[in-house]
Amino acid sequence: MTEPMSHEDLSELVAAYALDAVDASEALMIEEHLAVCPRCRAELAEHREVTALLAHTGAPAPDGLWDRIAATLDEAPPPVELGDVLPLRRDPPVPAPATTGGRNRLWAVAAAAAAVVVALLGVQVVRQEQQLDDLRAQIEEPADPSIDDPDATLVDLTSADGDVRVQALVDDDGRGTLIAHGLPALAAGQTYQLWGVVDEGQPISLGVLGRDPRTVVFHVTDAVRVLAVTAERAPGVVVSEQDPVVAGERVEA
Amino acid sequence: MPPDPMHDVSDATLVVAIGRYRQDALAEAFRRHAGAVFGLARRLLGDDAPAEEVVQEVFLRLWQQPDKFDADRGSLRSYLLAQAHGRSVDLLRSEGARRRREEREARITAEAGYDLEHEVWDLAVAERVQAAMNQLPETERLAIELAYFKGHTYREVAVLLGEPEGTVKSRIRAGMRRMRQGLADAGVGGRP
Numbered sequence: 001m002t003e004p005m006s007h008e009d010l011s012e013l014v015a016a017y018a019l020d021a022v023d024a025s026e027a028l029m030i031e032e033h034l035a036v037c038p039r040c041r042a043e044l045a046e047h048r049e050v051t052a053l054l055a056h057t058g059a060p061a062p063d064g065l066w067d068r069i070a071a072t073l074d075e076a077p078p079p080v081e082l083g084d085v086l087p088l089r090r091d092p093p094v095p096a097p098a099t100t101g102g103r104n105r106l107w108a109v110a111a112a113a114a115a116v117v118v119a120l121l122g123v124q125v126v127r128q129e130q131q132l133d134d135l136r137a138q139i140e141e142p143a144d145p146s147i148d149d150p151d152a153t154l155v156d157l158t159s160a161d162g163d164v165r166v167q168a169l170v171d172d173d174g175r176g177t178l179i180a181h182g183l184p185a186l187a188a189g190q191t192y193q194l195w196g197v198v199d200e201g202q203p204i205s206l207g208v209l210g211r212d213p214r215t216v217v218f219h220v221t222d223a224v225r226v227l228a229v230t231a232e233r234a235p236g237v238v239v240s241e242q243d244p245v246v247a248g249e250r251v252e253a
Numbered sequence: 254m255p256p257d258p259m260h261d262v263s264d265a266t267l268v269v270a271i272g273r274y275r276q277d278a279l280a281e282a283f284r285r286h287a288g289a290v291f292g293l294a295r296r297l298l299g300d301d302a303p304a305e306e307v308v309q310e311v312f313l314r315l316w317q318q319p320d321k322f323d324a325d326r327g328s329l330r331s332y333l334l335a336q337a338h339g340r341s342v343d344l345l346r347s348e349g350a351r352r353r354r355e356e357r358e359a360r361i362t363a364e365a366g367y368d369l370e371h372e373v374w375d376l377a378v379a380e381r382v383q384a385a386m387n388q389l390p391e392t393e394r395l396a397i398e399l400a401y402f403k404g405h406t407y408r409e410v411a412v413l414l415g416e417p418e419g420t421v422k423s424r425i426r427a428g429m430r431r432m433r434q435g436l437a438d439a440g441v442g443g444r445p
Contacts, residue, residue, distance in 0.1 A: 015426035016407045018335075020342045021400035023408065045327040050432050051338070052289070052331035053382045053441060054401060055296075061287035065305055066280065069312050073276055165325065169269075179269060182325035214320040215272055 005029055011040050018047035035185070155227055157248035164246050168227055174220045176227075180213035183229065183245065187211070191234040192245070196224035203228060208236035225250050264329035272319040279316050286330050287312065290337045297341040297404055307344070311336045338401070345404040378441055385435035393428030396421050 005013075010033045016022050017030045034041050152171040157178075158164065166183060170176040183192060191211055195203035206218045209229070220227075228247035230240045259267060259281035270278035290311055295304035311333055315322065322332050386394060392414075399410045411421040 012422055012426060015429045016400065016422055018429070019397065019400040019425065020339050021405065021407045021410070021425065023406055041326060045331075046433055047429050048327050048331040048335055050429055050436065051401060052328065052334045053378060053436060054386070054397075054432075055289055055293035055334050055338075059288050059292050061283070061291040061308060062301065062305060065287065065291070065308060066283050068305075069283065069309055070276065070280070072309070072313060073279070073316060177269065179265070179324070181320070181323040215269065 005033075007033070007037065007040075011037075011043065014040050014043050015047050018044055018051055038184070153250050155248045155250050157227055157229060157246035159246050160243075166229070166246055168248075170220065170250060174222065174224075176218045176220060178209075178213075178216040178218060178227070178229075180209060180216055180229070183213060185212040186231055189234050191232055191236055193230050193232045193236050193240065194218060195228045195230065195240065195244070196220050197226035197228060198223045203240060205236070205238070208232075208234075265324035268315070268319050268322050268324065268329060271316060279312065282315065282329065282333075283312055286333050289330060290333050293334055294337050294341045296402055297338070298344060303344060304341075307337050307340050310340060342404040381439045381441050382436065385432055385439060385441075388435055389428050389431055392416075393424045393431065396424045397428045397432075400425060 010030055013022055013026060013030055014034075017027060022030065030040075034044060152169040155168040155170060155176075157166050157168065164182060164184070166178065166180050168176050168178040178194065180192070186192065188211070192209040192213055194206040194209055194216065196206050197203050204224075206220065206224075206227075207216065209216055211234070226247060226249050228244035230242040230244050232240060232242060259270065259275070259278050262270070262278075262281075264282070264285070267278045267282050271282065287308055291304055291308045294307035295301060298304050298307070314336065315333065322329060386397075389397070395414065396407070396410050399405045399413060400407060405413065407421045407425060408418055410416075410425075411418040414421065416424075
């Protein structure tokens, strides 16, 4: 197939793609299209849920299969892949961006919820996809911030229109994990940046996340009441002029 | 290890815990979904042994690359099943094993740990899904079954049915949408 396909052609193929019923060249074209078309991604997700139901048999997996898998895990633990470790720069206080009337309501929410400034400890961005095999041997137990803590606070970060939603868990010690899969990938030359809002709405950078972040580990103090993510020009900014892509308030359970 | 620390957490949380190398989280994901993954692979491949290999591959991949799963783009089960389906179809197409395959009921002895609550739910859903499938126009149902359960591309389905490719493509899409509506009407659409 040599002709480039239109959105209409490609969206018609999404159902067949969900069934793995397209040939390899079509699959590639669809995957490229999916990367830039939220509507087709949503349609694919719906078809996949239907196929998941089609696959129901109500029967369990065979005896012993888990034991075989577990044995493999013992022999070959997965690689620990850390990357983008960014020390948080301690800049002197900077004036808040000149904002008022036209700013996104999310920063306004952020401002209302902010409290006292306390120094932030740092941020470490963990990206599973990066290959750092030489770290495998050195790291036995990865950082395990908030996931095991039943009292961790769940922070819902949503966009103004509610279409984009990601979540973070923050435990009592301020260790947080942002599950950033829901953020659409940015174009080259752009990066997401995570902010904590602590003092009358002035955001403090918690780290530069890259253009397609996955799971991000960060650290905040109690003073940070609001988390927000902006899209910035790479490599990131000290003071954001952008409205947040998503923002959410820490509400204690 | 505490008795069952992962029992009540969501699938999305399980995957984050898997990213933290929690084997008990992977075990729980296996307990919840391996039956469906195995059932699908077995239905496509027609044999236990290759189906078990597919299950093993799918769960090892989840262990090694948990970040490939995106909770905002669908459920964990649909993700795992899509992986299993893709892998099974690859095997079918590469090994020409299609002729060795036949439809069989995947009724396997219950494994310890596969709890009754899930089993009952699965069986109830399977019934409703079959009912929704049966309500599709014959042409749409056939196209979907040939593609999904026999591993044919829509072009192959078109040849098998003696229909134009475009017609088959449209029928698959229309049938999938009708299924979704039918399942929604029947109150089926997610895990309890």
